[in-house]
Amino acid sequence: MTTIAPEDTAREAVFDATVAADERIEPRDWMPDAYRSTLVRQIAQHAHSEIIGMQPEANWITRAPSLRRKAILMAKVQDEAGHGLYLYSAAETLGTSRDELLDKLHSGRQKYSSIFNYPTLTWADVGAIGWLVDGAAITNQVPLCRCSYGPYARAMVRVCKEESFHQRQGYELLLALSRGTEAQHAMAQDAVNRWWWPSLMMFGPPDDESSHSAQSMAWKIKRHSNDELRQRFVDICVPQAEALGLSLPDPDLTWNDERGHWDFGPIDWTEFREVLKGNGPCNAQRINRRRQAHEEGAWVREAAAAHAAKHGKATR
Amino acid sequence: MRNATATPALPLGDDALILSHRLGEWAGNAPVLEEEVALANIALDLLGQARVLLSLAGDEDELAYLREERQFRNLQLVEQPNGDFAHTIARQLYFSTYQELLFEHLATTESELAPLAAKAVKEVAYHRDHAHQWTLRLGDGTDESRVRMQRALDALWRFTGEMFEPVEGLETVPWPALHDSWATRITHTLEQATLTIPDGPRRGGWTAGTGRQGLHTESFGRMLAEMQHLHRSHPGATW
Amino acid sequence: MTTPRPAETAATAAAAAPRPGDWPLWEVFVRSRRGLSHTHAGSLHAPDAEMALRNARDLYTRRSEGVSLWVVPSAQITASSPDEKDAFFEPAGDKPYRHPTFYEIPDGVHHL
Numbered sequence: 290m291t292t293i294a295p296e297d298t299a300r301e302a303v304f305d306a307t308v309a310a311d312e313r314i315e316p317r318d319w320m321p322d323a324y325r326s327t328l329v330r331q332i333a334q335h336a337h338s339e340i341i342g343m344q345p346e347a348n349w350i351t352r353a354p355s356l357r358r359k360a361i362l363m364a365k366v367q368d369e370a371g372h373g374l375y376l377y378s379a380a381e382t383l384g385t386s387r388d389e390l391l392d393k394l395h396s397g398r399q400k401y402s403s404i405f406n407y408p409t410l411t412w413a414d415v416g417a418i419g420w421l422v423d424g425a426a427i428t429n430q431v432p433l434c435r436c437s438y439g440p441y442a443r444a445m446v447r448v449c450k451e452e453s454f455h456q457r458q459g460y461e462l463l464l465a466l467s468r469g470t471e472a473q474h475a476m477a478q479d480a481v482n483r484w485w486w487p488s489l490m491m492f493g494p495p496d497d498e499s500s501h502s503a504q505s506m507a508w509k510i511k512r513h514s515n516d517e518l519r520q521r522f523v524d525i526c527v528p529q530a531e532a533l534g535l536s537l538p539d540p541d542l543t544w545n546d547e548r549g550h551w552d553f554g555p556i557d558w559t560e561f562r563e564v565l566k567g568n569g570p571c572n573a574q575r576i577n578r579r580r581q582a583h584e585e586g587a588w589v590r591e592a593a594a595a596h597a598a599k600h601g602k603a604t605r
Numbered sequence: 606m607r608n609a610t611a612t613p614a615l616p617l618g619d620d621a622l623i624l625s626h627r628l629g630e631w632a633g634n635a636p637v638l639e640e641e642v643a644l645a646n647i648a649l650d651l652l653g654q655a656r657v658l659l660s661l662a663g664d665e666d667e668l669a670y671l672r673e674e675r676q677f678r679n680l681q682l683v684e685q686p687n688g689d690f691a692h693t694i695a696r697q698l699y700f701s702t703y704q705e706l707l708f709e710h711l712a713t714t715e716s717e718l719a720p721l722a723a724k725a726v727k728e729v730a731y732h733r734d735h736a737h738q739w740t741l742r743l744g745d746g747t748d749e750s751r752v753r754m755q756r757a758l759d760a761l762w763r764f765t766g767e768m769f770e771p772v773e774g775l776e777t778v779p780w781p782a783l784h785d786s787w788a789t790r791i792t793h794t795l796e797q798a799t800l801t802i803p804d805g806p807r808r809g810g811w812t813a814g815t816g817r818q819g820l821h822t823e824s825f826g827r828m829l830a831e832m833q834h835l836h837r838s839h840p841g842a843t844w
Numbered sequence: 845m846t847t848p849r850p851a852e853t854a855a856t857a858a859a860a861a862p863r864p865g866d867w868p869l870w871e872v873f874v875r876s877r878r879g880l881s882h883t884h885a886g887s888l889h890a891p892d893a894e895m896a897l898r899n900a901r902d903l904y905t906r907r908s909e910g911v912s913l914w915v916v917p918s919a920q921i922t923a924s925s926p927d928e929k930d931a932f933f934e935p936a937g938d939k940p941y942r943h944p945t946f947y948e949i950p951d952g953v954h955h956l
Contacts, residue, residue, distance in 0.1 A: 318926045340638065347632035354836040355666050355844040356622075356659075359629070360652050366632045367645035371903055374638050378887040381869060387889065388866050412835055444886070451907070462844075470842050578633065586636025588753070589690045590865030592746025593891035599745065602892035604868045604917035637867070639888055639899040646902050738894060 308509055313439035316382040324508055327501065328438050329383050330399070331510065336376035337394045337401035341575050343369045345409040346418060354412060361458050362415060368455065372448045379440040395580045403561065404491050406569030413466055413473075413480035419459015421481070421488040421526070427452055428522045429492065432512035441510075460529065467534045474534075481530070482538040489553075490561045492519040523551050613774035614718060615668070616817055617707075618658030619679035622669055623825075624700060625651035626832060627687055636690055643735060647697070650728040657721050670836035674819075674826050681816040682764035684825040688757065691743055691750070695757035698736035702790050703768045705729045706783050714777060737794050744798025755800055762803035770817060868917055870896040872904050875912035882914050890915075 300319035307314060314320055343366050350366065353359035377387040393399040404422055409415065430452070433445040466477035493499055493515040505511035513521075523542075530537050541554030563569065597603045628648035635641040659665040682700055687693050708729055711722035743754040769784040795802055836844075867889040873882035885904045890896035896915040904910065924932050940946045949956055 315926070317923065340633075343633045343641075350629045350632055351626065351831050352835045354670070354839070354842075356652065356656050356669055358844055360649060360656070363629055363632070363645055363649055363652065367642055367649070367906075370635075370638050370641035370645070371906070374642070374888060374903060375886055377638070378869075381887070386866070388863065447886070465844055469844075470839060472839060473842055582634045582636075585634075586640075586690070587865050588747065588749050589636035589640075589743070590867065590891075592750030593742045593895065594865055594867060595750075596742040596746040597892040600892075602894075604892075604919060637889070639890065639895075639903065642906070643899065643902045646906060735898065738898065742891070742895075 308437050311435075311437075311509070313442060314437050315439045323504070324510075325383055327505060327508070328441065328510060329380055329385050331505075332376055332380040332383075332441055333385070333390045333393070333399050334401060336373045336380060336390065337399060338405065339369045339373035339376060341394075341401045341405045341579060343373075344575055344578060345405055345407070345571075346415055348409050349412060349415050352412070358462065365419075365455055365458065368451050372451070375444040375447055376441075379438075379444040382440045391583060395576065395583060397567075397576065400565070401575075402491060403564045403569060404487050405575060406564050406571045407483070407487055408570050410483075411476050411480060413463065413476040414484070416459045416462035416466065416477065417480035417484040419455055419457075420463055420529070421459075421484045422491070423452060423455040423459060424526065425488045425491040425522050427456060428518050428525070432518075435509075435512060437509035460533070463533055463535065477533075478535050481535050485538050486556065486560075487564075489519055489523070489556055490558075492516070492522065494558065494561070520550055523553050527551050611774070612662050612717070613772050614658040614661035616678035616680075616772055617718070618655050618662060618668070619677050620683050620700070620704070621651040621658060622655035623677070623679045623828075624683040624696075625649075625655060626828065627683065627685075627696075628693075630687055631693070644693075647732050647735065650725075650732065654721065654725050654728070658718075661717060661721075666836070670833045674821055674829055676819060677816075677821065677825075677829075678819060679816050679821075680764065680767055681822055681825075682761065682768065684816070684821060684828065685761060685764065686824050688760075689753060690739075691753040691757040692761065694736055694739045694743060695754070695761050697732060698740050698758075698791065698794065699761060699765050699768075701729055701732040701736055702787055703765075703783075705733050706786050706790075707778065710778055710783065711775075716775075716777075740794050740800070741798045744795070744800040751800070754798070758795070758800060759803045767816060772817060867891045868919065870900070870915045871918050871921060872896075872900040873914040873916070874900075874904055874910040876910055878911060882912065885909075887918060893917075 297319075301321060304314065304318065304320055304324075307318070314324075346362060346369075347366050350359065350362050353362050377390060380390060381387060390399065394401065404425075409418070427449065430445055430449055434442055434449055436442045436445065463477050463481070466473040468474075493502075496502060496514045496516045499515055502511060502514060506514070526537065527542065539554045541552065543552050545552045564572070567573070594603070625648045628644050628651065631644045631648075632641070635644055655669075656665050659668045662668060680700075682696060685692070685696060705726060708722040708726040711718050712726055713719070716722075740754065743750040745751070768787070769780045771780055772778070792802055868891075869887050870890055870893075871887050872885045874885040875882045885900075888896065888899050888903055890899050893915060897913060900913050900915050905913070936942075
C-alpha cells in the first residue's frame with residue numbers, strides 16, 4: 290500500500306461528491322486508480338464482446354434464406370463492429386489504446402462475453418441471438434447509459450439506440466419460423482432451447498458470489514445487481530415466448546404471486562465456469578479467427594500508415 | 606418466374622447480388638474495425654441495388670435462390686473469390702469504375718433502369734472513391750503492399766474485358782466510349798498509386814468472361830451452393 | 845498553466861510506442877442538419893485525414909445522422925485542465941450583469 294498524498298485525499302473527496310451528486314466523471318478528472326482499472330476492464334470486455342459477437346452471426350450472412358433477411362443481418366453485424374469501435378474509443382479516453390486492448394484479447398488476458406462461445410448451428414440461432422442474447426444485453430446495457438463515467442455512458446446511449454432494431458429483428462425472425470412449416474417451427478424451438486440458459490448466465494454469477502459488484506455499484510458504474518437484472522429479463526421473456534408460440538426450456542418456470550415475479554429453475558453454474566475457463570464449444574475457434582483477421586490485416590494497416598508518412602499526412 | 610432474360614435488370618442485378626455476397630464474406634475478417642464498417646456499407650448498397658433490379662425482372666428471392674449456376678448473368682469479375690485485401694480492392698476498383706460510368710449513362714436515358722441508376726450512381730461514386738483511396742495507399746505504401754496490389758490488379762485484369770461486351774436490352778449504351786472512359790480513370794488511379802497498368806488486351810482481344818452468357822468460373826458454383834442451400838432445403842417456406 | 849494535453853486523453857496516457865501499423869486517433873464532429881453547429885460524436889482511428897473523413901462518414905452517419913463532418917487529430921486538441929476549472933470558470937459566475945435578466949424594465953415596455 291502506498292501512502293496517499295494529501296492532494297489526492299482532496300481530489301478523492303471531489304470525485305466522491307461528483308459521483309454522489311449523480312454527475313459524470315470525465316476523462317481528465319482525477320479518479321481513483323481502481324475506478325480507472327475497473328472501467329478499462331469492463332469497457333474492454335464489452336468492446337471485445339461486440340467484435341467477437343460478430344462471428345456467430347456472420348456465420349449465417351452467406352446463407353441467409355431471403356435477401357431481406359440477408360440485408361438485415363449484414364446491417365446488424367456491421368452495427369456490432371461499430372459498437373466495438375465506440376466502446377474502444379471510450380476505453381481510450383482512460384489512457385489505454387485500442388491496440389493494447391486488442392493485444393490483450395488476442396493473448397487471452399482480457400475476456401469477452403462467454404455467450405459467444407456457443408455455436409450458431411441453424412438459421413434459427415440468428416433469431417435466438419437477437420431475441421435472447423441481445424435482449425439480455427439490452428437489459429444489462431440500458432442502466433449503463435447512466436453510468437458515472439461520461440464517455441462510457443455516451444457510448445452506451447448510442448449503442449442502445451442502435452441496438453433496438455437488433456432484438457426486434459430476432460423476434461420477428463423467430464416469429465416467422467414459429468408460424469412457418471413444421472420444420473421451421475422445430476428449428477426455432479430447438480434454438481430457443483439451446484440459447485435460453487446461456488442467456489440467463491449473461492447476467493453474471495449470483496449476487497452473493499459476484500466479486501466486483503459491490504464496488505461497481507458504489508461507483509455507479511453498475512446500477513443494478515446481477516440477480517435483479519436476470520429476474521427482470523425472465524419476467525420480460527415469459528410473455529414474449531408465449532406470443533411466439535414457443536416454450537422456454539425450464540419446467541420450474543412458474544408465476545409467483547407473492548413476489549410478483551416468475552420463479553425459475555437453478556442455473557448450471559458449472560457450465561458457466563467451464564465456458565469461462567475456455568472449455569466452451571467455440572472459445573479457441575473465436576479467438577483464432579480474430580487473431581488471424583488481425584494478423585492478416587497487419588500489412589494493410591502498415592501500408593496506410595507508411596503512405597501517410599511518405600506524403601506528410603501523418604499526425605505524429 | 607416471368608421471362609427474366611428479357612430485361613437488362615437481370616445481368617445488372619446479378620452483378621450487384623454476387624458482389625454483395627462476396628463482400629459479405631469479409632464480415633469479421635477485415636483488416637481493421639473501421640474497414641469492417643466500410644465494406645459492409647458497400648455490400649449493403651449493392652444488395653439494395655440487387656433487390657430493386659431483380660424485382661424488375663421477377664421475384665427477388667426466386668431469382669436469387671432458385672436459379673442454377675448457368676442461369677446467372679453476372680460478370681465473372683464479381684464472382685471472383687475475395688483473396689487478400691488487395692484482390693478485393695482491385696475487384697472493387699475495376700467494377701465500381703465500370704458501374705459508375707454505366708449508371709451515369711443509364712440515369713440519362715428513358716430506360717426502366719433510369720430511376721435506379723440515378724439513385725445508385727451516388728452510392729457507386731462512393732464505392733469508387735473507397736477503392737481509389739485504398740489503391741493509392743496500397744500501391745504507394747510499403748514494398749509488400751505494392752507487390753500485393755500489383756499482383757491483384759494483374760490477376761483480375763483478364764476479367765475486365767467482359768464488362769464492355771454489349772448487353773441485351775442495353776443497345777443504346779456506347780460501350781466502346783464507356784471502355785475508353787473506364788481505361789482513362791483506371792490509368793489515372795494506377796499512375797497516382799505508382800502502379801503499372803496490367804499487360805494484356807485492352808479491347809477487342811480475347812479476355813476471359815462469358816458470365817453474361819451464363820458461363821462462370823469454378824468457385825461460383827460453390828458460392829451459390831452455400832448461398833442457396835437453406836432456402837432450397839425448405840421449398841415454399843417463408844422467412 | 846499545465847502542459848496542454850489531448851482533450852479526451854487521460855493523464856496516464858499510453859506509454860507504449862506506436863507500432864508501424866497503429867493509426868492515430870481522430871475526433872469526429874457531426875453537423876446533424878443545416879443551421880446547427882458541429883457536435884462531437886466520438887472518435888475513430890485512421891491513417892490520415894482523408895481516410896478519417898471517410899471512416900467517419902461510414903461510422904457516424906450510417907443512419908443519416910449528418911450533413912457535414914469535421915475530423916481533427918485528437919492530439920491536436922488543447923483542452924482546459926480540470927485542475928484549473930475554478931480559475932477558468934468560476935470568475936464568470938459573479939458577473940450577472942452580462943445576462944439580460946439582470947435588468948429591470950418597467951411594465952409595458954416592449955421589444956427590449
